[in-house]
Amino acid sequence: MNIPFNKPYATGRELGYISEVIKNAKICGDGSFTKKCQRFFETKFGFKKALLTTSCTDALEMAAILIDTKAGDEIIVPSFTFVSTVNAFILRGATIKFADVESATGNLDVSQLHSLINSKTKAIVPVHYAGVACDMDAVMKIANENNLFVIEDAAQAVDSYYKGKPLGSIGHLSAFSFHETKNIICGEGGMIVMNDERFFNRAEIIREKGTNRSSFFRGEIDKYGWVDMGSSFLPSELVAAYLYAQCENLEDIQNKRISLWNCYQENLAVLGEKRLIQLPFHPEYATNNAHMYYIVCNTPDERTRLNSHLKSKGISAVFHYQSLHRSVYYHDKHDGRNLPVTDKLSDGLLRLPMFYELETDHVKKVCSAIKEFYSE
Ligand SMILES: *Cc1c(COP(=O)(O)O)cnc(C)c1O
Numbered sequence: 001m002n003i004p005f006n007k008p009y010a011t012g013r014e015l016g017y018i019s020e021v022i023k024n025a026k027i028c029g030d031g032s033f034t035k036k037c038q039r040f041f042e043t044k045f046g047f048k049k050a051l052l053t054t055s056c057t058d059a060l061e062m063a064a065i066l067i068d069t070k071a072g073d074e075i076i077v078p079s080f081t082f083v084s085t086v087n088a089f090i091l092r093g094a095t096i097k098f099a100d101v102e103s104a105t106g107n108l109d110v111s112q113l114h115s116l117i118n119s120k121t122k123a124i125v126p127v128h129y130a131g132v133a134c135d136m137d138a139v140m141k142i143a144n145e146n147n148l149f150v151i152e153d154a155a156q157a158v159d160s161y162y163k164g165k166p167l168g169s170i171g172h173l174s175a176f177s178f179h180e181t182k183n184i185i186c187g188e189g190g191m192i193v194m195n196d197e198r199f200f201n202r203a204e205i206i207r208e209k210g211t212n213r214s215s216f217f218r219g220e221i222d223k224y225g226w227v228d229m230g231s232s233f234l235p236s237e238l239v240a241a242y243l244y245a246q247c248e249n250l251e252d253i254q255n256k257r258i259s260l261w262n263c264y265q266e267n268l269a270v271l272g273e274k275r276l277i278q279l280p281f282h283p284e285y286a287t288n289n290a291h292m293y294y295i296v297c298n299t300p301d302e303r304t305r306l307n308s309h310l311k312s313k314g315i316s317a318v319f320h321y322q323s324l325h326r327s328v329y330y331h332d333k334h335d336g337r338n339l340p341v342t343d344k345l346s347d348g349l350l351r352l353p354m355f356y357e358l359e360t361d362h363v364k365k366v367c368s369a370i371k372e373f374y375s376e
Helices: 014-023 032-045 056-066 083-090 110-116 136-145 197-207 213-217 237-248 250-273 300-312 340-348 360-375
Strands: 049-053 074-078 095-099 121-124 149-153 173-177 190-194 293-296 349-352
Touching: 014 237, 032 049, 032 190, 032 237, 049 056, 049 197, 056 083, 056 149, 056 173, 056 190, 056 197, 074 083, 083 095, 095 110, 110 136, 121 136, 136 149, 190 197, 197 213, 237 250, 250 293, 250 360, 293 340, 300 340, 300 349, 300 360, 340 349
Parallel strands: 074 095, 074 121, 121 149, 149 173
Antiparallel strands: 049 190, 173 190, 293 349
């Protein structure tokens, strides 16, 4: 029996909704399914305004444009993240100040922020790693004191909460992903969330190639034209139709993932207690949306050997982020500070299979294989 790392899930309604789109002969963006998805997120999570995008990468690029990122600006980002979190700002000419992360969560180490902020700093971009909340009160306090924007990279954080507040609803802007590896999916897709009204109008324009076409379609103006910079950031209705079926099944998807996650955590607890591996941790202020189950090995060599052991049993596990401050593209642009926790997670973290159709028997098999490895 082979256990893949991920398998994209279809709830059953996707094809029907996609057929509806085809029948209605409006397959470009901003049709009824896009609006339904946006309303779903705004209603369920209290987001002031949500716009679907073609990816989380694009939502982050929109955010970088919306805060007027320009050459000379500094953006504070954890080094333990996906390249899109930083590329969005690099594309606008900004400099990245990499922060280290906390060992227990992989989230931005807030205690470092003060030393990274100066007159050039424009924004802080916390990443809710594995869907677990960063300490957002602390981030917002420092940002407000220093007049900085906060853009939450909530790519993994759908239906996850900080002190009862949905992730994505706290920063000025936030970005979600519906890539097929996330909790709810549409292949490639994302969403920008705006919690500050000053961005609403301009976001619509940037997303529609720098034109005021959205306002034209609502009948607010009698012709539309080029009014700002922009790109094509809106997804097709075919994609939104798939996503809407997932939105309708969010609760079921989350319940299943959480039960699988708990099964991992229970079965591996003994290895965690013996400190043979590090298990995931949720601070009191954070909920678990079961985006990811990972373990942290003590050395890179141990991780390589464990991964081969799992592979020999037909189990696919994968590494995650490689420290961005050590990357081919940025290591010589980084200011040289060591970020030891980022490196430790980058070298030791292993993600285990996690997807809707996984069964607890599979999880138990993965856990037994890991225990076998550590008993040798
Ligand atoms: C998945 C992910 C992204 C990118 O999302 P796409 O929708 O593939 O562009 C960005 N940041 C983080 C933290 C992610 O996990």
